[in-house]
Amino acid sequence: MTSITETPFASLEAEGRLINAVFKGATEKPGRFGYRGGIALKFQQSYADEKRPPELACEQVIAVADAGAETIPFLTANFLSFEHLQSFADVLKGKLSPTGKYFAFCNNIDLLAKYHVEIDGIPFYVLPLDESTVYNEVLELLRLDKTDLKKLTIGGKTDAVADAALAFDDSFDAISFAQGLERMGPVKNRYEHRPV
Template sequence: MTSIAETPFGSLDAEGRLLNAVLKGPTDKPGRFGYRGEIALKFAQQFADEKRPPELTTEQVIAVADAGKPTIPFLAAYLLSFEHLQALAEVLHGKLTPEGKYFAFCNNIDLLSKYRVEIGDVPFYVLPLDESTVYNELLELLNLDKTDLKKLSVGGKTDAVAEAALKFDAKFDPITFAQGVERMGPIRNRYEHRPV
């Protein structure tokens, strides 16, 4: 059975960065470890022994890693602001690879935009996310049928998404991180038009 210590998630877990996990364990594929939850990007200053929530997190993370490998081949996550992509890249520095598939769904980029941004030598597909979820958007982007996945376990669903994502090679407009920061809009309130 694959243990978290055998994967790049081990050090993130030791730092207390893996939060509110729906999946944090082996998937249905032998040798693979899956993670679904949040990753703390910036911790709040702590006073004495009080425990404070992180100042900055990335939510709806879906990621996999293989036992004995130093990098995470697939990761998708929700970022409240495009500029938080820099913090995500810093926290995961050395754990991502130029050959990996990384998807950042951002609250404050134009709803019709899709970008490819490299931070260091690591490419990120950057897409908008308004009222949906990272999981649902990935299913649509990767042409996966929700009904086909329904019978699978959480680990099995994560495997299916990861396998499809690793084959993804659509061409998005390449921009620099600085251009993305210039183009990003204000953070939208995702709940403003919902009934109470």
């Protein structure tokens, strides 16, 4: 059974960055560890023993890593703003690979846009996310049938998504991170008009 301590997730766990986990454990594939939840990118200052939510985080993360590997080969997540991708790349520096498959669903890019962006040699597929979830969007992108996955465990679903993602090779418009910053829209607050 693969343990988190054998994977690149270990230091993120030690730093308290793996938050709101819905799955954190061995998948159905031998030697593979899966994670679904959030990743804290910037912490608030805390006083004494109080635990504050992170100032900045990416949510709806789906990721896998193999025991003994130094890098995470697949990860997808939701970012409120495209610009947070830089903070993400900084926090995961050394844990991402130039040959990995990383999908960033951003709330403030054009709904018809699909970009390929490199940050420090690490490639990201950047896509819009409005009302849907990362899981639903990534299933559609990877042409996976939701009904086929229903019978699987959460670890099995994570494997299916990761395996399809690792084989993904569509090409998107290549832009620089600076061009992405110029094109992004304002950050949408999803809770702005909801009753308290």
